[in-house]
Amino acid sequence: MALLSINGKIFCGGSLITNSFVLTAAHCVIQNYTQLIVKLGEYDASTTLDGPTSNFGINRAFKHPNYENKTHTYDIALLKLDGTTYYNSAKVMMYGKVLITLSVLPFLGLTQLLDNKCIPPKYAPRIIGGQNAGRAPWMAYLMRNRAFVGGGSLIAYRFVLTAAHCSKLNETLFVRLGEYDLSTTRDGKTQDYRAVDIYRHPYYNAVTQVNDIALLKLDRPVIYTATIRPICILLSPGVRFVINKIKLFTVTGWGQASRYPRMPTKLQQMTVRRYSYSHCYNQPGKLCASNPAQFACKGDAGSPLGAQVRYNGTTIFAQFGVASTFTDNCKAYGIYTDLLYHTHWIAETMQHNWY
Structure with missing residues (x-):
């Protein structure tokens, strides 16, 4: 001081x-x-x-x-x-x-991370390829009445980022961190938290899904471990030119693994290619992406869309989008809320509700 x-x-x-x-x-x-x-x-x-x-x-x-x-x-x-x-x-x-x-002030000129503890010691990229995901320690498993409602990402010591349509104001929502394989308890220790506050974007539109983003404040601080750690979020608006150059993203979640209504037990991942807004209803503040061989659908809402980038000489995995909606009954394109449009709201909401 x-x-x-x-x-x-x-x-x-x-x-x-x-x-x-x-x-x-x-x-x-x-x-x-x-x-x-x-x-x-x-x-x-x-x-x-x-x-x-x-x-x-x-x-x-x-x-x-x-x-x-x-x-x-x-x-x-x-x-x-x-x-x-x-x-x-x-x-x-x-x-x-x-x-x-x-670290939560978005208006400083230099590129910053929301929580610099998203870079673990001796960082090795975790998202490589394939259908079953490697460990993504930032993944959050959201539950309502013990039933799965969507995904999310741990972004700071007691805040989880998800889609606004995955939550309802004043509801009881639980968040599980450290989860990977739902069919076993041998894949590592998990921690369950209650969302004591839900902050949906004030201009969220449930019809158009504009501003489909929300923050969940957990009932206690999260202790970071090898399997529970925040994802990196870049705050500076100056990184837009970096994002615009990224053609391939990775999305992780527990959504359908095939076109049949079968929900997987293991965390899934897939690589998606960026497409122009014209494929996704020309919605501003959105990222449009797809993979013809795979698809994101039921259960993937709220999950993070990210990519590997270089930060201060280190390769990190940063989040750039939140899974929102999908076109043509999940057969075509995924529409993701663009985080860079909302970093000011994220940082401001966290600052006002930090304690």
Whole structure:
């Protein structure tokens, strides 16, 4: 935490994000910002017995170029300190908490991950090919009255992403994580959670399936393991050009494995090719994909559509879509909600309901 003061009076707050930069609100940056003092390490301003603090001046201030003073749109700014901070053990812990907060801010210029723990140690790509999927530790199995209703993906420590039509407001929905093969308990430990809150997109249309996306808040935090881990979600709008270059995606779920109404017990996966919007009713905010040899259908709704991408020199599997609807009775194209249209809503909803 950073405490901004002027003439000895508390003026604003902020957060230390590197050893020389503090993040704050743009309206906190006065015209003569060099008068501001940034204090780090503060806890109780009424005493000096709670530990040492460090004071810094401000070398430069950077308001967001589109900041509006009247509406407070883009109310964010960076302060460059006049010195370099050195972390002690207490401040290192606080620095880690600040990073968690920043990871859900979609408006920073650099490409970010919603939860950087989606990159496990010694990451090896898990989605390779075939019909039965390899382990996809982010997969969520959604249940209503003990019956399967759809898929989803773990995206942060107690949030699951799914399709809005897979959920009903104020209903009792359960989420199982760590599942792979429903026919056995020998495939690893699973964990069941209750969805205590369901956040469907405020502009979801049940008729057209526009904005078919929802967040489920679980009844307790998820402890990550080798078989339970979040999927990577890229937040920066600047990654659109990367997504537009991806021609092949992978979709995983427990949906029908054939054109006959037979539900599989093992997690399924298939590779789908991107097609133009004209094949999928020209719906904006959607991804259109298909595989002539296989198909996604009943039971796949809410499941993640993703692909391997390079992130900071590492290959990660990132989610780019949520299975929504299908054309021509599941015989043609799958329509997926495009996540990049909704990352701001995802991040904002999580921020407001984090605890």
